[in-house]
Amino acid sequence: MYTIERQQHILQFVRKHKVVKLVTLTKEFNVSMETIRRDIHQLVQDKKMEKFYGGVKYMEPAEGLMDNRFHEQLPEKIAIAKACASLVQDGECIFLDSGTTTYQMTPFLLEKEKLTVITNSLPVAFDLIGSNIEVIIIGGKVRHSEKSVTSNDFLFRFDHLNINKAFICASGVSIEKGISDFNLEEAITRKQIINISQTVYVAADSSKFDKDVAIQVCPADAVNMIITDRGLSKETINHFTDKGVQLKIVSTNIDTE
Structure with a gap:
């Protein structure tokens, strides 16, 4: 799976469940914790979700310029x-x-x-x-x-x-x-x-x-x-x-x- 494709799947999964543990994401997408952390880091940088200890939470979007x-x-x-x-x-x-x-x-x-x-x-x-x-x-x-x-x-x-x-x-x-x-x-x-x-x-x-x-x-x-x-x-x-x-x-x- 393409990296960007997996990240979109992760975003959709977190959007659906609102709050998700990182270990849940590793099992759901069958990838290592290191890979999940890299994906989450990118999605957090893009302001798509917010990270907390051991998990992530979906950020509701606002219309940007x-x-x-x-x-x-x-x-x-x-x-x-x-x-x-x-x-x-x-x-x-x-x-x-x-x-x-x-x-x-x-x-x-x-x-x-x-x-x-x-x-x-x-x-x-x-x-x-x-x-x-x-x-x-x-x-x-x-x-x-x-x-x-x-x-x-x-x-x-x-x-x-x-x-x-x-x-x-x-x-x-x-x-x-x-x-x-x-x-x-x-x-x-x-x-x-x-x-x-x-x-x-x-x-x-x-x-x-x-x-x-x-x-x-x-x-x-x-x-x-x-x-x-x-x-x-x-x-x-x-x-x-x-x-x-x-x-x-x-x-x-x-x-x-």
């Missing part, structure tokens, strides 16, 4: 973004969400012909300036921390858009609460895009799974596919697929330990 999140799970985000871009055909009109994963799609779209990108992400729009891609940015209020634009029907006529494929990000993904986000205005914008798009993909790395945050965007089975990385446990994958949610798992090609 977009600039800080650009480098989190970067190999996974790039792999997911590349897989998303491969679904885009010449001549389509697509929506790119304001998240850090969909932002990574832009270099993989530059060779597409007659493509139109609708976005509420200022970084996405800036990256595509000067390309042969037509860019439409939705009108509304700028959310400074996310470098995004949030809107509603009063400010922007969403019903005028004809979107073939929408690529949506998420802060939380679970069967129970579906796709969720920290910010109400972002969630409302995503709901509107989902309602008018022909096909909807969620781009979310494995750290977002089995997690619910403040605002539900939509149920998990309301989207066509969730694209994620290999950090998901078999139990989580089965939990989603058994409920009819289609997952696409991509490899990051990270070297093993």
